[in-house]
Amino acid sequence: xxxxxxxxxxxxVSEGALVLLRCNYxxxxxxxxxxxxxxxxxxxxxxxxxxxxxxxxxxxxxFEAEFKKSETSFHLTKPSAHMSDAAEYFCAVSDGRSYxxxxxxxxxxxxxxxxP
Amino acid sequence: NAxxxxxxKFQVLKTxxxxxxxxxxxxxxxxxxxxxxxxxxxLRLIHYSVGAGITDQGEVPNGYNVSRxxxxxxxxxxxxxxxxxxxxxFCASTRTGxxxxxxxxxxxxxxxxxx
Numbered sequence: 001x002x003x004x005x006x007x008x009x010x011x012x013v014s015e016g017a018l019v020l021l022r023c024n025y026x027x028x029x030x031x032x033x034x035x036x037x038x039x040x041x042x043x044x045x046x047x048x049x050x051x052x053x054x055x056x057x058x059x060x061x062x063f064e065a066e067f068k069k070s071e072t073s074f075h076l077t078k079p080s081a082h083m084s085d086a087a088e089y090f091c092a093v094s095d096g097r098s099y100x101x102x103x104x105x106x107x108x109x110x111x112x113x114x115x116p
Numbered sequence: 117n118a119x120x121x122x123x124x125k126f127q128v129l130k131t132x133x134x135x136x137x138x139x140x141x142x143x144x145x146x147x148x149x150x151x152x153x154x155x156x157x158x159l160r161l162i163h164y165s166v167g168a169g170i171t172d173q174g175e176v177p178n179g180y181n182v183s184r185x186x187x188x189x190x191x192x193x194x195x196x197x198x199x200x201x202x203x204x205x206f207c208a209s210t211r212t213g214x215x216x217x218x219x220x221x222x223x224x225x226x227x228x229x230x231x
Contacts (some may be wrong), residue, residue, distance in 0.1 A: 009156070043206060043224040089159060103174065104220065106158035
């Protein structure tokens with residue numbers, strides 16, 4: 001079975017500081033990994049995803065994540081936080097073996113606060 | 117959230133009432149799904165469909181029914197609402213892609229309160 005653990009339900013940073021949101025996964029098969037962002041009262045928006053190939057994945061809004069198989073991690077980073085980054089972030093994993101029946105398993109989310 | 121439309125956005129129900137959350141997509145995707153989001157629990161899969169006429173249960177299917185008569189529509193039915201079904205519901209539609217993985221598009225959510 002697959003699972004995702006997001007360390008820290010709340011993260012606070014100052015504007016301009018590094019953002020690091022942690023995600024560890026468990027999967028018996030090569031996973032597909034995703035980060036989604038949710039702004040208040042809105043749906044989920046895909047930030048980035050890892051399927052195969054390059055382990056450093058760049059996404060929208062200056063975010064990137066690195067797939068580290070040895071650490072079973074897929075941490076999300078951004079060098080310099082902006083006030084507009086304040087949102088809830090979800091890490092998710094899916095079984096990429098059968099792409100017609102993918103089902104996402106989500107972490108519990110990390111709420112990012114950015115202080116001026 | 118281009119292409120996935122959910123209605124209603126907000127709904128208050130009394131315990132025991134029934135209702136249907138509508139979901140439609142115009143991207144001709146075969147795969148659609150329903151998730152519920154609860155505080156501290158992330159999103160959990162309720163039901164999914166791999167094409168018209170085919171549905172299956174997800175992680176938390178109890179209390180919900182679905183049908184898929186067309187590719188575009190995937191309604192979620194609550195036959196007898198319970199307070200435990202107070203949640204935010206998201207419909208999703210998946211574009212499958214060989215070698216690049218799937219891209220999942222979410223609707224904007226339906227906030228349901230059962231009193």
